Amino acid sequence: MTEVIKVDHLNYQYEAQKELNEMALKDVSFTINKGEWVAIIGHNGSGKSTLSKNINGLLAPKSGEITVDGLVLSTETVWDIRRKIGIVFQNPDNQFVGATVEDDVAFGLENNGIERKEMQERVRDALERVDMWQFAAKEPARLSGGQKQRVAIAGIVALRPEVIILDESTSMLDPEGRDEVLSLIHQLKDERGLTIISITHDINEAASADKIMVMDGGQLVKQGTPAEIFALGEQLVDMGLDVPYPERLKAALKKRHFDIPDDYMTEEGMVDWLWQLNSTK
Template sequence: MKPIIELQEITVRYNEEELAALNKVSFSINQGEWVALIGHNGSGKSTLAKTINGLILPQEGSVTVGDMPLDEANIWQIRKMVGMVFQNPDNQFVGSTVEDDVAFGLENQGIPREEMLIRVKDALEQVRMSEFSTREPARLSGGQKQRVAIAGVVALRPDIIILDEATSMLDPEGREEVISTIKKIKEQNNLTVLSITHDIDEAANANRVLVMREGELVREGTPAEIFSAGPELIGLGLDLPFPEKLKAALAQRGIDVPKEYLTEEGMVDWLWTSVLNK
């Protein structure tokens, strides 16, 4: 399968005297993949997202998105392919109502009104916000606001969605709302998702996890491969998914726990069949 995103040895420096924000980073992402990018503050995650979207151009290396090299000739076409959802949805709202806000990006692209109405309706249905179409965005909950922000991106019909800490300001319920929404629209539209996150439980939903440290890519693998290396993750300043923390706590109490990585569903099944039914 041909990658939809490919980075080759990219290096980004904000200041010649400082360490590189990104240092010779290489990886690729295939169409339809969900890839999570994790790392502590200052590891280069957000810089990487802005490089893929053309907001930052690397001093060294190359970025290719959908067969197009990232350069001045292709930058606007690439930005049409890549939708970004940021940390604070309030900073993205410009419309007086939910439907006006979702329509804003379409108006900027000169989409005909008839097509725009169809896309706004379809996008709000996909994020389960149709009944709020005439509401003021300010009157929504945090999770609802972020779902509207996602609808604004989905209406533009991108091939790739980048979530830049998009759930970090939400409570657990709002976070689950947003993640379930992304899962649904990813499958409906065969989207490629790059999730930049501090939330390890969010990263566990990905097909693949990339670990950044001080501007370098230091680990890459499936969630099972990455999160089973508990002490190493903690050494990188990262947390562990809840099931792994629970396994460690049970092991300290002398309970024989599975060696393989378990999702939350897997942990519930194991607790029910192996512990609670004994």
């Protein structure tokens, strides 16, 4: 597997932290492979968002090296890297630049000096892909939060990136909008071999990732498969994180000496397993 993102001993400090001698990111190192879905979890202020802003050069690291798709992040490469990484931010309204849906999708293309004819094709392709083409001439005020996030995704897809970072992109949406956005991202990942980095509070969303990285106090404290991470149980709770309900149930059953498989189960999977428990014996 090829590496898409490599972060090597990254340190970052906000201006306001200098006097207090605190760090927003402390010696963070990891690699992300092409086509992986990585969830970054951690409570507020653990450095998740700071990390994502460092990766595409919105914030300049204090020390350490970031490599994206073979390019080392520097002032010369920052714009190329931003083309490779698209970020969907939290607030659907505050990332909508264009006055209409199609204008917004075209914004990134305009910035990159794409020719108008190709721009029209790409805007149409991207909007059709996220199923928003029929809203092309609509103003953002007439769209729901989920629709606005889909437009934001179209704006990124049109730029044909390698990596999409979801910076708590679903946290301001209703459950329907959340499902809408996540299933779209899943499809896009499979179709185009994208790498997804999802920064999230939603433990259930993290559970479907290939890999979970846990941030605490600016440090990368744990990384592993969802099953490995959720097996930490109490330790996660100490870091202010929640453990998904099926995992808590599993831990409780294990205490009572039930023989339960180790890999992660969704709520439905758990139910299926439970009602077969006695029949298979």
